[in-house]
Amino acid sequence: MKPPVIGVFAASPDGGRGLARDMAVRWALAEVGQAYELRPLSFADLKTPGHKARQPFGQIPTLEADGLTLFESGAIVLHVAQSHPGLLPTDPAARARAIAWMFAAVGTIEPVIVEREVAVLLEGDRSWTAERLPLLEARLRQRLDDLAAWLDGKDWLERDFSAGDIMMVCVLRRPAAHLLMGDYPVLAAYVARGESRPAFQRAFAEQKARFDALG
Amino acid sequence: MKPPVIGVFAASPDGGRGLARDMAVRWALAEVGQAYELRPLSFADLKTPGHKARQPFGQIPTLEADGLTLFESGAIVLHVAQSHPGLLPTDPAARARAIAWMFAAVGTIEPVIVEREVAVLLEGDRSWTAERLPLLEARLRQRLDDLAAWLDGKDWLERDFSAGDIMMVCVLRRPAAHLLMGDYPVLAAYVARGESRPAFQRAFAEQKARFDALG
Numbered sequence: 001m002k003p004p005v006i007g008v009f010a011a012s013p014d015g016g017r018g019l020a021r022d023m024a025v026r027w028a029l030a031e032v033g034q035a036y037e038l039r040p041l042s043f044a045d046l047k048t049p050g051h052k053a054r055q056p057f058g059q060i061p062t063l064e065a066d067g068l069t070l071f072e073s074g075a076i077v078l079h080v081a082q083s084h085p086g087l088l089p090t091d092p093a094a095r096a097r098a099i100a101w102m103f104a105a106v107g108t109i110e111p112v113i114v115e116r117e118v119a120v121l122l123e124g125d126r127s128w129t130a131e132r133l134p135l136l137e138a139r140l141r142q143r144l145d146d147l148a149a150w151l152d153g154k155d156w157l158e159r160d161f162s163a164g165d166i167m168m169v170c171v172l173r174r175p176a177a178h179l180l181m182g183d184y185p186v187l188a189a190y191v192a193r194g195e196s197r198p199a200f201q202r203a204f205a206e207q208k209a210r211f212d213a214l215g
Numbered sequence: 216m217k218p219p220v221i222g223v224f225a226a227s228p229d230g231g232r233g234l235a236r237d238m239a240v241r242w243a244l245a246e247v248g249q250a251y252e253l254r255p256l257s258f259a260d261l262k263t264p265g266h267k268a269r270q271p272f273g274q275i276p277t278l279e280a281d282g283l284t285l286f287e288s289g290a291i292v293l294h295v296a297q298s299h300p301g302l303l304p305t306d307p308a309a310r311a312r313a314i315a316w317m318f319a320a321v322g323t324i325e326p327v328i329v330e331r332e333v334a335v336l337l338e339g340d341r342s343w344t345a346e347r348l349p350l351l352e353a354r355l356r357q358r359l360d361d362l363a364a365w366l367d368g369k370d371w372l373e374r375d376f377s378a379g380d381i382m383m384v385c386v387l388r389r390p391a392a393h394l395l396m397g398d399y400p401v402l403a404a405y406v407a408r409g410e411s412r413p414a415f416q417r418a419f420a421e422q423k424a425r426f427d428a429l430g
Contacts, residue, residue: 056319056362056364056365057319057361057362066308067308068308068311068312070311070312070315071315071319072319072322072323073318075315075317075318075319076315079311079314092283093281093282093283096290096294099290099293100285100287100290100291102290103287103289103290103318103321104272104286104287104290106321106322107289108272108274108287110322110326111325111329115330122354123350126343126346127343128342128346128347131341132338132343149267149271
């Protein structure tokens with residue numbers, strides 16, 4: 001069987017810090033020991049009909065494997081987790097809980113982080129942005145407060161490390177959340193726990209080496 | 216077996232229009248013919264430790280069934296779809312595609328809709344909001360353009376109606392998307408196709424009757 005192919009940024013705007021949405025997919029594949037190949041995509045490639053047939057919104061990552069083309073990092077990580085042992089509990093109830101955290105990561109936590117980032121990236125030159133940033137930070141802190149309360153005293157979101165933790169750690173590594181980690185020692189420790197896993201480190205090193213090789 | 220219990224707003228701020236996130240769960244349960252009971256929650260209830268033990272972010276919906284407590288509408292709908300036939304293809308690749316659309320609904324489409332709504336709800340009295348709304352609408356239209364291109368000529372997101380359509384239709388019913396449907400006949404027809412399903416109509420009527428009974 002040919003290894004799966006992940007669609008990634010040809011030159012990630014994060015400068016090799018593993019902040020783009022392919023990082024969760026790389027990490028999941030590294031956790032289950034599945035080798036993969038890359039389809040590097042320029043920003044121009046993302047808007048082509050060929051790419052939009054694979055990813056209707058012109059984003060990364062994509063996964064191509066065994067005739068299946070898949071998009072949305074959460075869906076790809078879930079597919080990897082359902083196709084290999086180790087990233088989801090076998091007990092159905094515990095499995096549903098782990099999947100709930102995947103949805104919480106992309107649907108409840110990530111949007112308030114992205115909104116804070118977009119305020120700077122897309123509206124940084126607008127007169128209102130300085131005044132809006134504290135409002136956005138307050139909305140983000142509300143979610144982080146709840147997440148930190150949940151994680152207090154726990155190693156992972158549920159008993160065992162799961163695909164839910166992969167998604168959540170990747171979301172918390174984004175710049176707007178990272179900025180606040182000094183105020184959230186429970187979350188900072190959780191992220192560090194994820195980053196210290198050998199599979200994370202392998203996946204991180206691979207994307208970093210690829211970025212560095214761009215010169 | 217006792218029927219599952221869904222945590223819902225005691226008095227939904229949508230006035231019985233089925234726009235809160237429990238609608239997708241009600242619809243999914245109606246599609247598979249599973250009766251359910253309700254746990255009505257006031258806004259004060261949402262912030263209690265008891266509710267946050269069920270829903271760490273103090274939101275609705277929740278699902279309690281057979282000793283499992285679950286949160287995130289996408290995760291609950293997926294759990295319903297995995298526990299009953301009819302809402303996901305049996306072919307693994309087609310199943311993964313349907314799940315990808317669930318993630319796209321909550322992670323790619325819903326955030327730009329919510330951001331447009333939040334601008335009015337939370338910043339409606341701010342000096343910058345009138346000037347920001349066109350920017351937010353442009354970001355939302357970018358996603359709707361791509362989604363309409365994908366759906367053009369199709370009845371559903373993939374060959375068969377699935378849990379992905381339940382999530383996407385519910386997201387597109389939200390006010391900020393609904394406002395633009397006049398410009399997106401393909402999406403308007405898609406939403407109408409979802410709303411015309413008998414299970415949607417049953418679920419909608421149930422929540423409407425409940426709201427009306429509040430007097």
